[in-house]
Amino acid sequence: MAKELTQKAAWDRVLAKLKKNSLWMLHYCTGCGAIELPPTMTARYDMERFGIMPMVTPRQADILLITGYLSVKTLKRVILVYEQMQAPKYVVGFGSCTINGGMYWDSYSTIKSLDQYLPVEMYLAGCMPRPEAIIKGFSWLIDRVGKGEANSWRDYYENYEFYRKNQEELFGGPIQSYQDIPADAQKFGILEARQ
Amino acid sequence: MSVLSIVVWIIAYPLIIFCIGVLLGGYERKFSARVERRIGPSWIQPFYDVIKLMSKKTNVSHGYMHDVAILMLLGGTMLTLYFVPVPGFSYFSQFGDFLVISYLLLIPSLGMALGVGETANPNGSIGISRALQMLAGYEVPFILTFIGVAMKEQTTSMLDIIRVQQAGGFWAWGLIAHPLLGVAALIALQGMLNEKPFEVIVAPHEIATGPMTEMGGKYLGIMFIQHLIAVPLELTLYINLFLGGASNWLEYLVKLFVLWTALISVNMVFGRFRVDSAVKFMWKISLPLAALGVIGIMLNIA
16 A cells, blocks of 8 residues: 655655755764774765764764774763764764674673664674775665664664663663653654654 | 835845855855865755754753743844845845944844853853953954944945945945955954854864854754854945945845855964964954054044
8 A cells, every 4th residue: 555645744755855965973983993084084085075074062963973892881971972962863883893892702891782772773894994885884874864764763762671771781780861761752752753 | 115025025035145144154165175175065065954953853952041042043143134234125224223233243142152051061151251252352343443434434324335335436445445444354254253263162173162062953953044144144244344235136146255255265274263362363453453444544544
């Protein structure tokens, strides 16, 4: 059965086409791999031609780019940063370490899989991914945003208990959060917007 | 002007200026990209940014003053806009001269100070204190240049100043007729537009974009819209005072883009001053130039 095109759905489709041209990126580069970003942004590969720009605070950013491994301590900060960002927001795991631990697969102090703790929109595999791979990955993300399919951020509102449980198991106790995620979901009508 | 055309202009004028602001903003980013040998974003990139920001799903507010002050920021700029004459629309300029404009120009800064104060972010507070310091830096020479122009033409009405310049042709342009005032105002304009070397308020590497630190979603979107309106507004002020105004839209746009190119070229080759150096530069270079210009006009020599 063909999907009925309501006025709101049509408007969303137009908005998505416009929104994909502007994605601001906050990079969290405590691991390695940040060295691949300067050539991606500057004259050699020029990320800005896709409308992707580095931004300096979580409130303004759309993409949270996490490069390399995350130790348990830094993950706590990443979660606080992620919760401060305004939805729609996309987490991009950069490098093998965010996927399965990479070369730190048997380390006691790093996390192995980022998507247990935050909803990841896209992984960029490689150790390190070259600027070409980064550009390719972001083009894929732009396409998904343009089609309105990049919805991983809803997962954090919908399955908040799952993520919170994993986080607290890892940290061994409740963590202090400055953003009330369930209340936000209620206030901005994110949960019912799906239906 | 008929009542209908005035109503149409009231609605259309901010939209037209916003569109020009988008083109100027896109041109600036494309220009800086070409200087750095990049391809750069689309010509209407600021438009995409505004659409993206205004369509964010969550917009965290920090309190009542945060909501109100951000509207004060935009409202103050739009109110100022109506008193600045452009070709075809100068109806409100007969009710408010330059003194009104110079008062209204302060409202956005105050709005920003109140709103950012509520967010309680230290970077934001530093940004605001820098903004007010810079205000003290560029406002004094800018007002002084206007006092000089007003003494020369014996009027404070912007329309009359444009009329005198257009009647006298190229040699009556403010920048040619009294160059000291023109140059002093140009330096002040660079500070007013927050371009390098006076880009101390939004210093991303030092204070994380200052006043915009805690702004996200629609709040940042409104700040962007305000900026896109304020840039053509302040350039138009300079064009009206020193570049002979404009008799039609083509001339207006050409002057706007030429002046903007000059300013962003300076922006491209300079680093950023420290805030005390920036204020010192304004008071040591721009202010004496403006004072000399005023003295010259008093003695009838320039």
